[in-house]
Amino acid sequence: MSTSPDTLDDSPTGAHTRRGTFGEGERVQLTDPKGRLHTITLGAGKEFHTHRGRLAHDDLIGAPDGSVVKNTAGVEYLALRPLLSDYVLSMPRGAAVVYPKDAGQIVAMADIFPGARVVEAGVGSGALSMSLLRAVGDQGSLHSFERREDFADIARGNVEAFFGGPHPAWTLSVGDLVETLPGAVEPGTVDRVVLDMLAPWECLGVVGDALAPGGVLICYVATATQLSRVAEAARDHGGFTEPQAWESLVRGWHLEGLAVRPEHRMHGHTGFLITTRRLAPGVTPPLRKRRPAKGAYGEAATEQWEPEDLGERPLSEKKIRRVRRSVTETSET
Numbered sequence: 319m320s321t322s323p324d325t326l327d328d329s330p331t332g333a334h335t336r337r338g339t340f341g342e343g344e345r346v347q348l349t350d351p352k353g354r355l356h357t358i359t360l361g362a363g364k365e366f367h368t369h370r371g372r373l374a375h376d377d378l379i380g381a382p383d384g385s386v387v388k389n390t391a392g393v394e395y396l397a398l399r400p401l402l403s404d405y406v407l408s409m410p411r412g413a414a415v416v417y418p419k420d421a422g423q424i425v426a427m428a429d430i431f432p433g434a435r436v437v438e439a440g441v442g443s444g445a446l447s448m449s450l451l452r453a454v455g456d457q458g459s460l461h462s463f464e465r466r467e468d469f470a471d472i473a474r475g476n477v478e479a480f481f482g483g484p485h486p487a488w489t490l491s492v493g494d495l496v497e498t499l500p501g502a503v504e505p506g507t508v509d510r511v512v513l514d515m516l517a518p519w520e521c522l523g524v525v526g527d528a529l530a531p532g533g534v535l536i537c538y539v540a541t542a543t544q545l546s547r548v549a550e551a552a553r554d555h556g557g558f559t560e561p562q563a564w565e566s567l568v569r570g571w572h573l574e575g576l577a578v579r580p581e582h583r584m585h586g587h588t589g590f591l592i593t594t595r596r597l598a599p600g601v602t603p604p605l606r607k608r609r610p611a612k613g614a615y616g617e618a619a620t621e622q623w624e625p626e627d628l629g630e631r632p633l634s635e636k637k638i639r640r641v642r643r644s645v646t647e648t649s650e651t
C-alpha cells in the first residue's frame with residue numbers, strides 16, 4: 319500500500335507541524351531587512367517589539383510559511399518555519415550543542431537507519447537527539463542517557479517543542495551511562511551508539527557489551543587529547559575494529575553579483591569524530607599491517623618526544639650535513 323502525504327497528517331513524529339499555515343504556539347523565524355534573525359513563539363494577541371515598531375502575531379497566525387509581514391513602522395519581516403538546523407541554533411541551551419554539520423556527519427557515517435536501535439549519551443540540550451530521532455523514524459528507537467536532570471529537562475522541552483509532543487521512538491533516562499546502560503538494554507542488541515561527552519573512553523566497556531556484532535560506535539570530542547584517548551581505549555578493549563577519525567570544515571560562500579567568494583569568517587573548529595565497529599563475541603582484531611611509529615606508545619611518548627614518535631621520517635645526519643653544506647656554499651658565493 320502506498321502512503322499519500324495526507325495520511326501522514328496525524329503522524330506522531332509531528333510531520334503535520336512541518337507544513338501548512340502558521341498556527342498558535344508554533345515557533346517562527348523572522349528575518350529583518352539587515353538579515354538578523356529573531357525567533358518568536360506565536361500567541362494570539364501577542365506582539366513582537368523592537369525599537370523600530372511592533373509586529374502583531376495575529377498577522378502571522380493563519381499565514382502561509384514564507385510570508386512577508388510589516389510592523390507598525392512599515393519594516394518588513396520574512397517569516398519562515400525554522401528548519402531543524404535553524405531550530406537547534408536558536409533553541410534554549412544548557413550544554414553546548416552538536417552543530418548541524420556534525421549532526422549530519424554522525425547520521426551518515428554512523429549509518430543511523432530507519433528502524434535502528436540507537437543509544438546516545440549525553441543528551442545536553444537535545445540537539446543531536448533530534449537528528450537521531452529523525453533518522454530512526456517512529457519505527458526505530460533512541461534511548462538517550464543524561465546524568466544531569468536539569469539538562470535532561472531542557473532537552474525534553476526542546477525535543478517535544480520541535481516534534482509537537484513526545485516522540486514515539488524516544489526514551490530519555492537520567493543517569494550515568496556506565497551505571498544505567500547495563501540494566502536498560504539486553505547485551506548485544508544495540509545497533510548504534512553515539513557518545514558526546516567529556517570522557518567517552520570510560521564507557522567503552524558497557525558500550526561494547528550493549529552493541530550487536532558489527533554495530534557502530536561514534537564519538538564526538540572537542541580536543542585532540544580526547545580523540546587520542548578514545549582511540550587507545552578502543553584498541554585496549556580488544557573487541558572493536560581499528561578506529562577512524564576525522565573532522566569536517568564547512569566554509570560558507572558569499573554570493574553577490576560578481577563577488578562570488580568564500581565568506582571571510584568561518585567556524586574553524588567544532589569537534590572531531592571517531593568511529594569503530596563491534597567485533598563478534600570472542601573475535602580479536604587482526605594484527606595491524608602498518609606498525610605504529612617507534613616510540614608512539616609508552617614512556618618515551620610523554621618524556622622526550624622524537625620525530626619518529628609522531629610518525630615523522632627521521633632526518634639522517636648525512637642529509638643534514640649535505641643541506642648545511644649547500645646553504646653555506648650558496649651564502650658564500
Ligand SMILES: C[S@@+](CC[C@H](N)C(=O)[O-])C[C@H]1O[C@@H](n2cnc3c(N)ncnc32)[C@H](O)[C@@H]1O
Nearest residue numbers: 413415416440442443444445446465494495515
Ligand atoms: C556537550 S553535552 C551534549 C550535547 C548534545 N549532544 C547536544 O547536541 O545538545 C555533554 C553532556 O554529556 C553529559 N554526560 C557526560 N558524561 C556522561 C555520562 N557518563 N553519562 C551520561 N551523561 C553524561 C553531560 O552532563 C552533558 O550534558
